[in-house]
Amino acid sequence: MDSITQIALGSAVGHAVLGRQIGRRAALWGALLGTLPDLDVFLPAANDVAAFTEHRGFSHSLLVIAAITPLLVWLARRLHPDTAHLRGRWYALIFLVLTTHVLLDAFTVYGTQLFWPLSDYPVSGSVIFIIDPLYTLPLLIGVGIALFARDTDRGMRANTVGLVLSCLYLAWACGAKWHTDTVVREYLARENMPHERVLTTPGAFNTLIWRIVVMDDDGYYEGFYSLIDGHPAPTFTRHVQTPEQLEPLHALPHVDRLRRFTHGFYSVREQDNTLILSDLRMGMRDSYVFRFALATQDQDTGWQAITPYQLETRYSSGQLGWLWRRLRSAELE
Template sequence: MDSITHIALGACMGEAFAGKTLGRKSMLWGALAQSIPDIDFLASFWMSTSSNILAHRGFTHSFLFCFLIAFIMALLAEKWHRPHNISLLKWFLFFSSVVFIHVFIDAFNNYGVGWFEPFSHKRISFNAIYVADPFFSIWPGIALFALLFLKKGHTHRKKWLRMGLGLSSLYLIYCLVNKVMIDRDVKSILSEKKISYTRYFTTPAPLQNWLWYVVAGDDKGYYVGFRSLFDENKTIDFQYFERNDFLLNPIIEHEDLKNLIRFSQEFYTVEHHGDSLVFNDLRFGQIIGWQNPRGKFVFHYYLQHPEDNALVVQRGRFDGWNMKTARALIDRVKGD
């Protein structure tokens, strides 16, 4: 999830843990603990782009890191706030739960999280919520705003806290239910169309949880389309993209390419953009794909021009957006 959402969630959890004892300081501790796994952004200052995308949400989002950083923060907080009536164990349980919530929620979107690093490079991804979903973030955000203005000990603080954490939790459950429904419909449609596949996933299109991006295919290529929860027609207008693995033969041993294939979890295609060979990671969707079915993929990496790959994960998310695009998204969400 985005950094602001993590800060708001952490602050709410801090208030729940020790708001009566520490006041707003507890919110600061919660916000810090909820944000600290994203310290991996520092790796971008010395790592290559392809190495950095693997480092992000890697070790700092692992269970081992949760344990280690929670213990360190517990020692610091216990010493910093003496005298107090909070045991070291309670501090540890608080920090470990806050950090764990961060890495757990991050697994709900499509980037993937290295829960088992450094023992396993397997990435966990539920593909159930977009990385920035205002319908999830708004509740802890409102709660944080209220908590910042209400005085310590105010009777309404607990109500705002419960609202912020409770509604965001319910929304996550709602997203999982939506995913189950979408997967059921999509797999039925794939079967009816007699589309065979060895790899498959669905993930929400930007900023909501009703229109879903669909990918299914194998080593030859992938069928890509969109499905809304409100679609009445039991069909999907798929576009087919050949994988074009043969284009990689001249650079198959290149370190950047090895990192990209591992990161993509095999969901990739290759094509030429002008004079450059481009690696597309299909998991991040297409640039306004609901409006342009043959549009470029958000994650496109220039294999022969690595200097052009800054912010490779982010650069295409909202490229080409305008009012017409936004209206097209809303119309597509409403269903065919």
């Protein structure tokens, strides 16, 4: 999730655990710890593909969190000697803030390596968009009231309400995904549509419109399904991938790593004599968030691997406009 959400969640969890005992310091520790796992983005990486696939790695591992929690508890008690008797609550605050961070990330489509180093498999729930105001706002309001309320009990209640509402929204998102998955499975079976793998993920900033990617041997379908427009079936657009487009991948480094990290949801295209691989899980057609240049074409030697680099994302305001119109008027385009 985005940094604001993780800070808000960490602050709310921290205040819920230790706010009554140490006041605003609990929320501050929660905010700092809620940011800590994402600091891995500042670590050096060999190239853009490595940075992409190593993010949410060791710093998001439940095993690493369990190992470093005692050290962080020792540090907190050293910095706040007046709270040394609250050792158990410090353990709860630190472990819960770090754990809720990585578990929330695992609900997004990007993927989180929860069991590193035993496994580098990126767990991906695809339940909530990486930025969702309806999840974040209750946390911000609740912890905001708690920080400035003169009445401690009132502040604790407001913070608890914020946490409960955010959890209920996440539960709603899980239910919406389950319903969407059911609709898509029934549609594929009814239409006898061949497929190898299927992805459903919420549209930008909401859980009412869901994006669907269906992979098959010759390319993929990209479609959308709305919970509110009254249409019982998703709408799809076909995108063809020829064997000639995919053939150069076999000899290129980094491809296996990208295949595994994207769970196989990727496309390949040639642009200006450059071979580009796009992660189909995030973004929309022609505006995918993660696109990597992997090779360039030479007239004599064919495709030659290059140091991979990420291409700039070109966002389309028209796509967000379409999403908004569909949310408002159930418009199909």
